[in-house]
Amino acid sequence: MTGDTIATDVFVRIETDLLVIGDSIMTDRHHASNGNYNADDPQNQIGGIIPAFPLSGWLRHGMEEVVHEYGGTACHPGEANANFMKDDVYERDLDGSYHEKGACTGDPKADNGCVIFDLFGGFAGVPGKVMRRPIKFNPVRSSVDYTRGQAEGHYRRLNRNVVSRNADDNREPLRNAAVDAVANLDGCWHLSFRKAKSEFVGLLAEAVEFLDTHKTEFMHQLGGARNFGAGIVDCELINPLYEERELKRVFNRGKSTTNAMDEKDERWTDERRPAFIDALEERIEAGL
Numbered sequence: 001m002t003g004d005t006i007a008t009d010v011f012v013r014i015e016t017d018l019l020v021i022g023d024s025i026m027t028d029r030h031h032a033s034n035g036n037y038n039a040d041d042p043q044n045q046i047g048g049i050i051p052a053f054p055l056s057g058w059l060r061h062g063m064e065e066v067v068h069e070y071g072g073t074a075c076h077p078g079e080a081n082a083n084f085m086k087d088d089v090y091e092r093d094l095d096g097s098y099h100e101k102g103a104c105t106g107d108p109k110a111d112n113g114c115v116i117f118d119l120f121g122g123f124a125g126v127p128g129k130v131m132r133r134p135i136k137f138n139p140v141r142s143s144v145d146y147t148r149g150q151a152e153g154h155y156r157r158l159n160r161n162v163v164s165r166n167a168d169d170n171r172e173p174l175r176n177a178a179v180d181a182v183a184n185l186d187g188c189w190h191l192s193f194r195k196a197k198s199e200f201v202g203l204l205a206e207a208v209e210f211l212d213t214h215k216t217e218f219m220h221q222l223g224g225a226r227n228f229g230a231g232i233v234d235c236e237l238i239n240p241l242y243e244e245r246e247l248k249r250v251f252n253r254g255k256s257t258t259n260a261m262d263e264k265d266e267r268w269t270d271e272r273r274p275a276f277i278d279a280l281e282e283r284i285e286a287g288l
């Protein structure tokens with residue numbers, strides 16, 4: 001993005017020591033292995049993809065919290081006519097800070113509904129206006145293209161043994177569970193707004209800050225294995241005023257920021273960000 005138009009492509013920096021995404025991390029092990037793959041070899045250079053689903057849920061939850069903080073209600077993520085396993089929990093959500101998904105729009109194809117619905121859609125075949133991409137990771141930093149929403153990350157397969165508790169068994173393993181994990185992840189998550197709106201950027205900026213502040217809270221960690229310290233994410237919206245080469249520089253540990261970047265940081269913090277937040281406040285106040 002150049003100049004001061006509203007950004008449609010934005011990048012969130014994501015750093016975490018350990019990320020466990022159930023069993024859904026996809027690796028390109030078959031390329032790297034050449035038949036000799038050894039899961040324990042620290043030299044293995046396996047890259048992969050973190051799907052957007054868990055990232056999206058994490059971000060959405062952060063955004064819903066921000067909408068609540070500004071006194072609004074957010075679209076419930078579940079279909080209103082779904083057969084919820086826990087109906088009473090759903091009803092309680094609605095009594096609190098949520099409205100039924102899509103209740104904010106008379107005609108989803110014609111009007112935008114609340115800001116959460118506008119961004120995430122998913123009702124009556126209406127796509128959300130924020131496209132969440134997966135994050136491609138690679139252990140070799142020089143192969144990581146941050147401007148395409150990639151990250152440095154180290155794939156590991158963790159093995160856990162569930163052992164017998166009976167003293168006679170001498171902790172004999174009963175079951176072995178393997179978990180896919182990415183360690184030392186640092187990179188960019190690329191989000192694209194299908195339509196440029198000030199309040200979208202405002203909500204994203206606030207939600208990313210919220211998630212960073214609440215990163216050790218169970219509810220706002222990312223992925224699985226949270227009881228084991230996984231999914232604690234340092235996150236930061238990369239200044240949308242940056243150009244590509246400046247974005248790359250953020251990840252270059254050998255180089256500090258340029259004067260131009262410092263100037264953009266100031267302009268972002270003092271002028272642009274507050275204007276985007278104002279737009280968000282106005283929209284939430286209007287009940288939309």
Ligand SMILES: [Zn+2]
Binds near residue numbers: 076113114116117
């Ligand atoms: Zn809504």
